[in-house]
Amino acid sequence: MNFHLEEHKAENGRFAGFNGSRGGDECTDGFEGLVEEPLASANHQPGYKIQETLQLKQEFFADLSTTKSMELIKLTSLENAPTQSLFSVANRILEENFERKNGELSHRMACLLRKVLQIIERRMSVQAENFKHQNDVYKSREQKFQSRIKVLETLAKGTCEENEVALKNLESIKIEKIKVEERKKLEDMDIVKMKKEKDDICAEVSTLKSDIEMARKTYENQRLQLEAEAGTTKLELEKMVEELECQLEDSRKKVAELEEFSANKYQRWKRKENKYQRFIEFQVDALQDLRAASKFMKNEVLKTRRQHSEELNGLGVKLKGLADAAQNYHMVLTENRRLYNEIQELKGNIRVYCRIRPFLPGQNKKQTTIEYMGENGELVVANPTKHGKDSHRLFKFNKVFGPTASQEEVFLDTQPLIRSVLDGFSVCIFAYGQTGSGKTYTMSGPTASSREDWGVNYRALNDLFQIAQSRRTTVVYEVAVQMVEIYNEQVRDLLSSGGPQKRYPSHMVSLDMFFLDLHTLGIWNTAQPNGLAVPDASMHPVKSTSDVLELMSIGLTNRAVGATALNERSSRSHSVLTVHVRGTDLETDAVLRGSLHLVDLAGSERVDRSEARGDRLKEAQHINKSLSALGDVIFALAQKSSHVPYRNSKLTQVLQSSLGGQAKTLMFVQLNPDVDSYSETVSTLKFAERVSGVELGAARSNKEGREIRELMEQVGSLKDAISKKDEEIQRLQSLKGSASAEKHSLTSLRYGSSSPRRHSIGTPQHIRKTSSGKLSGLSDKAASDGDNCSEYSDRHSEAGSQHSGDDFKLHKESYQPSKLADGPVDQSATDDVQLLGLEDADLEERLSDISDGDLSMGTETDGSISSVVEYTLFPEPPKQPEKSENIEKSAVPSKLPKPPQKLLQSKPSHFTRSATKISSISRKSISASSGSSSAKPLRKWQ
Numbered sequence: 028m029n030f031h032l033e034e035h036k037a038e039n040g041r042f043a044g045f046n047g048s049r050g051g052d053e054c055t056d057g058f059e060g061l062v063e064e065p066l067a068s069a070n071h072q073p074g075y076k077i078q079e080t081l082q083l084k085q086e087f088f089a090d091l092s093t094t095k096s097m098e099l100i101k102l103t104s105l106e107n108a109p110t111q112s113l114f115s116v117a118n119r120i121l122e123e124n125f126e127r128k129n130g131e132l133s134h135r136m137a138c139l140l141r142k143v144l145q146i147i148e149r150r151m152s153v154q155a156e157n158f159k160h161q162n163d164v165y166k167s168r169e170q171k172f173q174s175r176i177k178v179l180e181t182l183a184k185g186t187c188e189e190n191e192v193a194l195k196n197l198e199s200i201k202i203e204k205i206k207v208e209e210r211k212k213l214e215d216m217d218i219v220k221m222k223k224e225k226d227d228i229c230a231e232v233s234t235l236k237s238d239i240e241m242a243r244k245t246y247e248n249q250r251l252q253l254e255a256e257a258g259t260t261k262l263e264l265e266k267m268v269e270e271l272e273c274q275l276e277d278s279r280k281k282v283a284e285l286e287e288f289s290a291n292k293y294q295r296w297k298r299k300e301n302k303y304q305r306f307i308e309f310q311v312d313a314l315q316d317l318r319a320a321s322k323f324m325k326n327e328v329l330k331t332r333r334q335h336s337e338e339l340n341g342l343g344v345k346l347k348g349l350a351d352a353a354q355n356y357h358m359v360l361t362e363n364r365r366l367y368n369e370i371q372e373l374k375g376n377i378r379v380y381c382r383i384r385p386f387l388p389g390q391n392k393k394q395t396t397i398e399y400m401g402e403n404g405e406l407v408v409a410n411p412t413k414h415g416k417d418s419h420r421l422f423k424f425n426k427v428f429g430p431t432a433s434q435e436e437v438f439l440d441t442q443p444l445i446r447s448v449l450d451g452f453s454v455c456i457f458a459y460g461q462t463g464s465g466k467t468y469t470m471s472g473p474t475a476s477s478r479e480d481w482g483v484n485y486r487a488l489n490d491l492f493q494i495a496q497s498r499r500t501t502v503v504y505e506v507a508v509q510m511v512e513i514y515n516e517q518v519r520d521l522l523s524s525g526g527p528q529k530r531y532p533s534h535m536v537s538l539d540m541f542f543l544d545l546h547t548l549g550i551w552n553t554a555q556p557n558g559l560a561v562p563d564a565s566m567h568p569v570k571s572t573s574d575v576l577e578l579m580s581i582g583l584t585n586r587a588v589g590a591t592a593l594n595e596r597s598s599r600s601h602s603v604l605t606v607h608v609r610g611t612d613l614e615t616d617a618v619l620r621g622s623l624h625l626v627d628l629a630g631s632e633r634v635d636r637s638e639a640r641g642d643r644l645k646e647a648q649h650i651n652k653s654l655s656a657l658g659d660v661i662f663a664l665a666q667k668s669s670h671v672p673y674r675n676s677k678l679t680q681v682l683q684s685s686l687g688g689q690a691k692t693l694m695f696v697q698l699n700p701d702v703d704s705y706s707e708t709v710s711t712l713k714f715a716e717r718v719s720g721v722e723l724g725a726a727r728s729n730k731e732g733r734e735i736r737e738l739m740e741q742v743g744s745l746k747d748a749i750s751k752k753d754e755e756i757q758r759l760q761s762l763k764g765s766a767s768a769e770k771h772s773l774t775s776l777r778y779g780s781s782s783p784r785r786h787s788i789g790t791p792q793h794i795r796k797t798s799s800g801k802l803s804g805l806s807d808k809a810a811s812d813g814d815n816c817s818e819y820s821d822r823h824s825e826a827g828s829q830h831s832g833d834d835f836k837l838h839k840e841s842y843q844p845s846k847l848a849d850g851p852v853d854q855s856a857t858d859d860v861q862l863l864g865l866e867d868a869d870l871e872e873r874l875s876d877i878s879d880g881d882l883s884m885g886t887e888t889d890g891s892i893s894s895v896v897e898y899t900l901f902p903e904p905p906k907q908p909e910k911s912e913n914i915e916k917s918a919v920p921s922k923l924p925k926p927p928q929k930l931l932q933s934k935p936s937h938f939t940r941s942a943t944k945i946s947s948i949s950r951k952s953i954s955a956s957s958g959s960s961s962a963k964p965l966r967k968w969q
């Protein structure tokens with residue numbers, strides 16, 4: 028038993044070795060180990076052996092998990108393998124066979140299976156033989172024992188002793204027999220067990236046989252099938268081989284052909300190579316020739332270059348001479364231009380800049396009327412649709428800006444003019460041209476939002492502020508602006524805070540307060556300094572460009588615009604932006620007063636071209652009328668005519684001093700290059716040509732010293748005295764309570780003198796209006812404009828009503844008609860008549876030019892009036908009239924009637940600054956003395 032156990036352990040060890048190495052040789056070794064096991068020992072211990080073999084079977088199957096590994100087992104080693112292992116192998120083969128779905132069993136495996144089964148069968152038959160032999164041995168032994176027993180029984184029967192011995196022997200034999208029987212029983216049991224095992228094995232063998240038979244059949248079928256397939260495949264392969272052989276034959280032929288071809292080609296290439304070789308040799312020779320030639324050429328070139336550089340040096344010397352000459356020429360040109368400008372300045376010529384608008388999108392760019400633009404201001408226009416000698420026209424101006432000129436370029440040429448405002452000059456810049464020719468573009472720009480687009484207006488004010496800032500340590504400047512438009516011969520304040528137009532932000536309203544006392548002093552009814560005489564136009568102090576931007580955007584919004592056939596945003600009003608500047612010299616106390624008028628005129632096109640109807644026609648007529656009035660004024664000025672018809676339109680009245688005074692004036696002539704506008708362009712240019720010929724006289728700076736200012740203060744004191752007198756008259760009037768017709772007339776005359784209508788004295792209409800008490804200040808002027816003006820007056824009355832408290836009172840006061848109209852005439856009234864200069868015989872003549880214009884007070888205005896008005900525009904703190912006597916002696920113009928001595932002497936202490944109509948008497952005196960013949964004495968003021 029132990030022997031078997033040990034043996035199987037060793038066997039397990041061998042299997043373990045087999046498990047560890049699956050190589051073919053090692054596998055064989057494993058089986059060889061198995062073969063060494065003696066079969067007999069297995070048969071002698073069947074129970075134990077079965078158990079062992081089952082375990083072995085499991086291990087063996089685990090090891091022989093693949094058919095491949097099984098195939099590795101050599102058939103010879105099977106002979107020595109334990110039976111159980113053989114069964115396992117057979118089982119495994121069959122199981123694998125069943126696992127395969129197609130049930131095919133390889134030939135090799137079938138052989139192996141057959142071999143295994145044959146070995147098992149042989150072993151079984153050997154074992155059966157052994158069992159039989161053993162049985163026979165047992166039987167013969169039994170028989171031997173039986174015979175011995177019989178012998179012994181016979182002997183027992185002999186003697187007792189012998190019997191006893193025999194008994195004892197018998198006893199031992201019995202014991203031995205029992206033992207033998209027991210052993211036999213055990214052996215029987217073993218036999219039974221082995222028989223059973225044999226039966227099991229036989230059953231298993233028969234099952235295996237049937238399986239093998241099935242497998243064999245399947246294999247046979249498959250073999251047949253495979254043989255059939257192999258036959259078919261063989262046939263196909265034979266065919267393919269044949270084909271391939273054919274192809275091979277073809278290929279061989281082709282290769283032979285190719286070889287032949289390549290041999291030919293090789294020959295050809297060889298020939299070519301030889302040819303090229305010869306060619307290269309030829310080229311190399313040629314190259315060497317060329318090198319020699321190039322060397323020769325190089326030498327030639329070097330020679331030529333030397334010659335050239337010598338020539339160039341010579342030319343350079345000549346060119347330098349020319350450049351020097353050109354520079355001199357430019358210097359001479361610049362000098363010429365400067366001298367020309369100086370002459371113009373001295374002459375006071377109106378400068379004319381011509382600007383040509385670029386074509387707008389949609390316009391035909393090929394058809395332009397601009398033929399030539401010279402740098403020296405020459406311009407040739409031509410009508411491309413007409414030919415002939417009159418088709419070209421040459422004009423000459425101070426400067427011509429082409430369509431590509433930027434706003435900056437235009438301003439650069441305008442800048443010096445604008446800067447002179449800060450030096451106390453009066454400057455007027457206006458843009459003239461047909462609708463859509465770019466007037467507004469030049470003056471204001473397309474938008475105020477972009478600095479690049481800024482027109483002259485914004486740039487000018489920006490410049491003024493910048494210069495003022497840079498001079499702040501020496502001069503303190505105050506700047507204020509007005510903006511009005513002249514629409515249908517009506518002057519409208521574009522910055523009015525109370526009008527029906529756009530309202531101001533609250534901080535702007537407060538700015539108006541700055542000038543409220545101007546109304547109070549009644550200065551609005553007079554000619555403004557250096558030009559603009561716009562009654563009641565609000566004045567707005569500005570401190571920065573942003574203030575100006577804000578005000579101007581309000582003004583532009585308020586400007587009347589509407590659509591016409593020519594320009595959908597055509598403005599049909601003249602807009603005037605006036606900038607007043609007052610500078611005080613911190614060291615000398617001298618005061619500079621400059622003003623700048625920036626005028627954007629309405630379109631100058633002919634009425635018939637604009638296709639206007641109804642209201643538009645009326646507007647166009649008004650525009651044409653005012654522009655032709657402008658032309659007349661310019662014509663009169665160009666002719667140096669003694670009579671200049673400023674009064675014919677509001678526009679000429681507004682621009683009066685800028686055109687005829689001592690201002691510097693610049694006109695932008697705007698042109699539309701379109702062919703359709705040719706006739707307009709020519710008439711515009713003709714007008715501009717006339718304007719450029721106008722000499723205004725040398726411009727003068729409005730600078731006043733302390734002395735003049737003191738005189739002005741005295742004038743103010745006089746005005747106050749007169750106002751006191753007025754009050755006195757009123758008091759007397761209320762006492763007397765009645766008045767004669769003559770008195771009425773005188774009083775009316777006096778009242779009329781407070782307004783520009785004074786020159787219409789004696790006309791029934793004037794008297795009627797005066798009596799009704801509606802004519803005073805602005806109302807008076809409005810009356811002169813007919814219905815439109817009363818409308819204007821109403822608007823301003825409305826504006827006045829919007830002020831509250833004291834402001835309102837002040838307005839009221841300035842608009843109230845004088846009660847003098849109904850009062851008695853006394854000596855003071857007579858004095859007033861004298862003061863007005865109405866006694867002069869040539870009064871009618873002197874006033875003829877200004878009789879109808881409410882704005883004409885400033886006709887032939889000069890610096891003295893400017894001073895008066897500027898003084899009131901920027902009021903100074905009141906001073907005691909200590910030097911009143913000096914007025915008489917030195918300052919009062921010869922034509923200015925003397926103020927009553929009585930008044931000056933008797934009531935000096937009553938001088939106040941209350942604003943009443945007496946101030947207008949003062950103005951009247953100045954105005955009366957400033958008639959055409961009074962210009963000289965007035966200049967003494969400067």
Ligand SMILES: Nc1ncnc2c1ncn2[C@@H]1O[C@H](COP(=O)(O)OP(=O)(O)OP(=O)(O)O)[C@@H](O)[C@H]1O
Nearest residue numbers: 384462463464465466467468473594597598629630
């Ligand atoms: N120099 C320019 N460069 C570019 N566009 C321009 C120029 N001048 C004018 N324009 C354009 O031409 C059009 C007409 O210009 P603008 O309104 O200034 O003409 P206007 O003479 O003021 O017309 P109106 O008489 O109706 O006021 C505008 O669209 C303007 O932007």
